[in-house]
Amino acid sequence: MTVPSFDADRIDRDTCAALDAADPLTPFRERFTLPEGVIYLDGNSLGALPRDTAAEVQRVIAEEWGSGLIRSWNDAGWFDKPRAVGDMIAPLIGAARGEVVIGDTTSASLFQATVAAARLRPDRRVIVSERGNFPTDLYVLESVQTLLGGDSPLERRLISDDGPSLDDVLGDDVAVVVLTHVDYRTGRMYDMADVTRRVHEAGAVMVWDLCHSAGAVPVDLNGADADFAVGCTYKYLNGGPGAPSFLWAAERHHEDARPALTGWNGHARPFDFTVEYTPAPGITRFRVGTPQVLAISALEASLRVWAEVDMAQVREKSLRLTELFMALVDERLARWGIAVVTPRDPARRGSQVSLRFADGYAVMQALIDRGVIGDFRAPDLMRFGFTPLYVSHVDVWDAVAALEDILHTEVWREARFARRAAVT
Amino acid sequence: MTVPSFDADRIDRDTCAALDAADPLTPFRERFTLPEGVIYLDGNSLGALPRDTAAEVQRVIAEEWGSGLIRSWNDAGWFDKPRAVGDMIAPLIGAARGEVVIGDTTSASLFQATVAAARLRPDRRVIVSERGNFPTDLYVLESVQTLLGGDSPLERRLISDDGPSLDDVLGDDVAVVVLTHVDYRTGRMYDMADVTRRVHEAGAVMVWDLCHSAGAVPVDLNGADADFAVGCTYKYLNGGPGAPSFLWAAERHHEDARPALTGWNGHARPFDFTVEYTPAPGITRFRVGTPQVLAISALEASLRVWAEVDMAQVREKSLRLTELFMALVDERLARWGIAVVTPRDPARRGSQVSLRFADGYAVMQALIDRGVIGDFRAPDLMRFGFTPLYVSHVDVWDAVAALEDILHTEVWREARFARRAAVT
Numbered sequence: 001m002t003v004p005s006f007d008a009d010r011i012d013r014d015t016c017a018a019l020d021a022a023d024p025l026t027p028f029r030e031r032f033t034l035p036e037g038v039i040y041l042d043g044n045s046l047g048a049l050p051r052d053t054a055a056e057v058q059r060v061i062a063e064e065w066g067s068g069l070i071r072s073w074n075d076a077g078w079f080d081k082p083r084a085v086g087d088m089i090a091p092l093i094g095a096a097r098g099e100v101v102i103g104d105t106t107s108a109s110l111f112q113a114t115v116a117a118a119r120l121r122p123d124r125r126v127i128v129s130e131r132g133n134f135p136t137d138l139y140v141l142e143s144v145q146t147l148l149g150g151d152s153p154l155e156r157r158l159i160s161d162d163g164p165s166l167d168d169v170l171g172d173d174v175a176v177v178v179l180t181h182v183d184y185r186t187g188r189m190y191d192m193a194d195v196t197r198r199v200h201e202a203g204a205v206m207v208w209d210l211c212h213s214a215g216a217v218p219v220d221l222n223g224a225d226a227d228f229a230v231g232c233t234y235k236y237l238n239g240g241p242g243a244p245s246f247l248w249a250a251e252r253h254h255e256d257a258r259p260a261l262t263g264w265n266g267h268a269r270p271f272d273f274t275v276e277y278t279p280a281p282g283i284t285r286f287r288v289g290t291p292q293v294l295a296i297s298a299l300e301a302s303l304r305v306w307a308e309v310d311m312a313q314v315r316e317k318s319l320r321l322t323e324l325f326m327a328l329v330d331e332r333l334a335r336w337g338i339a340v341v342t343p344r345d346p347a348r349r350g351s352q353v354s355l356r357f358a359d360g361y362a363v364m365q366a367l368i369d370r371g372v373i374g375d376f377r378a379p380d381l382m383r384f385g386f387t388p389l390y391v392s393h394v395d396v397w398d399a400v401a402a403l404e405d406i407l408h409t410e411v412w413r414e415a416r417f418a419r420r421a422a423v424t
Numbered sequence: 425m426t427v428p429s430f431d432a433d434r435i436d437r438d439t440c441a442a443l444d445a446a447d448p449l450t451p452f453r454e455r456f457t458l459p460e461g462v463i464y465l466d467g468n469s470l471g472a473l474p475r476d477t478a479a480e481v482q483r484v485i486a487e488e489w490g491s492g493l494i495r496s497w498n499d500a501g502w503f504d505k506p507r508a509v510g511d512m513i514a515p516l517i518g519a520a521r522g523e524v525v526i527g528d529t530t531s532a533s534l535f536q537a538t539v540a541a542a543r544l545r546p547d548r549r550v551i552v553s554e555r556g557n558f559p560t561d562l563y564v565l566e567s568v569q570t571l572l573g574g575d576s577p578l579e580r581r582l583i584s585d586d587g588p589s590l591d592d593v594l595g596d597d598v599a600v601v602v603l604t605h606v607d608y609r610t611g612r613m614y615d616m617a618d619v620t621r622r623v624h625e626a627g628a629v630m631v632w633d634l635c636h637s638a639g640a641v642p643v644d645l646n647g648a649d650a651d652f653a654v655g656c657t658y659k660y661l662n663g664g665p666g667a668p669s670f671l672w673a674a675e676r677h678h679e680d681a682r683p684a685l686t687g688w689n690g691h692a693r694p695f696d697f698t699v700e701y702t703p704a705p706g707i708t709r710f711r712v713g714t715p716q717v718l719a720i721s722a723l724e725a726s727l728r729v730w731a732e733v734d735m736a737q738v739r740e741k742s743l744r745l746t747e748l749f750m751a752l753v754d755e756r757l758a759r760w761g762i763a764v765v766t767p768r769d770p771a772r773r774g775s776q777v778s779l780r781f782a783d784g785y786a787v788m789q790a791l792i793d794r795g796v797i798g799d800f801r802a803p804d805l806m807r808f809g810f811t812p813l814y815v816s817h818v819d820v821w822d823a824v825a826a827l828e829d830i831l832h833t834e835v836w837r838e839a840r841f842a843r844r845a846a847v848t
Contacts, residue, residue, distance in 0.1 A: 035491045042494045049490035066473040067459045070466045104528035105713025107687030136688035139701040143686040147571040241717035262567040263531030264560035277563040289529025293665035295719045
């Protein structure tokens with residue numbers, strides 16, 4: 001892949017328009033519904049609405065539920081949806097058919113995967129993660145440490161950029177390493193194959209969180225020889241607010257895996273209604289309760305778009321958009337002290353760029369007020385997600401121009417943009 | 425409440441039509457969309473589609489997601505939905521505001537509640553349930569036994585109608601009792617207050633599964649002094665296929681409860697993104713991950729209907745419908761050896777009637793073929809759910825007439841009604 005570089009001095013809005021005209025992904029823009037006048041750079045938090053989702057959910061409600069009623073568990077394939085829709089995610093993450101299943105929330109799926117992973121190393125008593133990991137991962141691990149620890153909790157070791165490093169903490173006492181592939185704050189990306197190899201050399205099991213990877217960057221779980229992964233479908237995969245999570249387990253672990261949430265949908269013969277739990281063969285044993293059909297139908301509508309997408313094109317455009325954004329920020333915003341915290345090295349970067357600015361909260365509010373939607377993470381990070389299916393090069397140009405104008409006019413100092421105690 | 429009784433000799437279809445004409449709940453029938461020619465007696469498995477659900481989900485997709493995008497987490501109240509919608513369920517189950525929260529699946533919520541319950545009795549090592557409980561409850565408890573047991577699993581004791589009884593197994597070593605209020609196969613209902621009192625006398629914590637109770641019978645959790653409860657919203661509450669579960673915890677336990685699924689939405693300050701988990705005050709600590717907004721919006725549409733419903737009227741009609749059904753079955757179907765297994769005592773009966781018949785599977789298929797939809801549970805139970813908001817007395821008459829005709833003509837012996845290996 002050719003990694004683009006931009007000389008901001010030689011770019012103008014027309015250059016960006018020319019890049020859009022030549023972009024093979026431009027036609028996908030019309031597969032999404034975005035409000036007039038909005039530049040949406042928060043698809044890393046909640047993906048935009050695919051054009052066909054509403055009609056598909058409507059069809060499922062009216063025909064499958066309203067008319068089919070209970071018969072749709074068979075006739076409309078509801079019962080098998082978690083696996084069928086998992087198979088639609090598989091090609092986006094380097095998984096095989098039958099290795100991915102839809103779950104409930106990422107937190108529950110991570111619990112499910114991590115318990116199964118740790119149980120593969122019953123004699124080891126350490127779980128490794130990262131201090132800067134998305135907090136729910138750390139909170140879930142706290143619970144796993146206690147529940148699996150027996151009479152005393154498992155030990156937790158957290159790596160960080162300031163140390164200790166992964167190599168510092170790996171040893172023959174480590175059962176599981178749980179890392180998020182692309183960091184939610186900075187957009188920094190791990191080398192999945194290299195990290196997995198080092199974890200395996202230490203004899204531990206690797207669990208990847210793909211929340212900011214699936215649909216954002218090419219992922220090759222089997223190529224990296226990973227063990228388990230979970231991810232989110234409401235960000236880059238556009239499944240809708242709170243869309244269900246997915247769980248991947250390498251086929252080699254299916255037989256031995258013992259998940260923690262042993263619901264009847266993960267039973268070998270759920271309709272025998274037996275008293276004892278017998279895990280289903282394959283990935284099905286990771287299922288829990290009755291699948292959320294309406295939520296899954298919205299996700300399925302979006303994954304039909306993804307079935308047409310070439311992830312190599314997504315990656316190339318993602319790098320072009322993020323390079324362009326960083327070049328323009330460097331050129332036009334550096335004088336206000338705004339700093340790019342996302343790695344410059346394309347191999348270490350996901351599909352977002354984060355900017356550090358002490359008054360980032362107010363600036364982001366002012367930006368949203370103008371229809372350029374990114375988000376903010378405390379204490380000082382403005383995040384911008386670049387979703388190549390519906391964000392253009394001109395959008396990048398216009399977003400930086402809006403940012404520059406806000407900084408220049410100091411409109412963000414107005415009281416109405418001051419911090420509120422609310423979801424940001 | 426007057427418990428009706430019917431003399432089947434003196435009833436005809438016109439009598440049933442007169443009962444419908446006098447029924448205060450008849451107007452609710454038009455709040456639901458049912459296919460032409462269908463008599464739906466499976467609302468105990470999947471509730472019918474409320475008339476306004478499709479439009480509400482459509483609005484949430486188009487306006488809140490499509491236009492509001494990420495802003496809707498604040499502006500449309502998405503983040504608070506699990507509690508706000510929990511408050512809509514509260515009056516149906518005798519709970520106070522702030523005691524109910526929407527979860528993921530019933531299995532996950534039961535895991536959440538049972539771990540919290542057992543942790544209130546750390547020195548006791550027995551969990552009690554029922555052999556005939558819905559299997560997912562038993563499977564979840566198996567996992568809880570292992571995870572909470574430390575170096576050896578907690579002990580499980582299962583009561584059953586053939587013994588041992590609850591009093592047989594209660595003792596000062598019992599931490600938690602988990603029972604389903606209304607049995608999914610037979611429709612038998614426990615006396616919630618009496619059972620809870622006996623459990624408390626033994627010093628144990630009571631967890632109720634309300635899957636077949638919420639919206640089916642009046643429930644008074646606080647009146648019964650219960651501790652925890654979970655339930656399902658896709659049966660009598662008409663939330664849609666796989667609609668999310670709910671979890672109730674008595675207010676007195678909120679401060680000390682330590683759930684197992686410690687996701688970021690249950691954190692005291694989720695947007696501080698701290699490294700350590702601090703449970704939120706109140707029922708919020710039982711939340712896990714990002715709420716499934718689309719699924720919750722369908723449930724909310726249905727609960728707006730329930731807000732207008734008088735549960736005493738529901739109960740009265742439910743008893744009338746089930747009494748009528750049993751009287752007609754006794755009168756007209758007994759000669760084929762069909763037996764009612766649901767308790768005759770109204771105080772012990774939920775809102776379904778189950779019939780035992782060796783060839784029940786084929787008979788049910790033939791019945792569904794005629795548009796009378798019930799379901800079947802192995803090995804020999806035909807289940808009929810009576811949902812007073814959209815099932816009429818004439819429906820009951822017509823259903824029994826169809827059953828009688830099928831038995832009389834022996835149409836169910838046709839090969840097309842033979843058992844398939846499928847979801848029934």
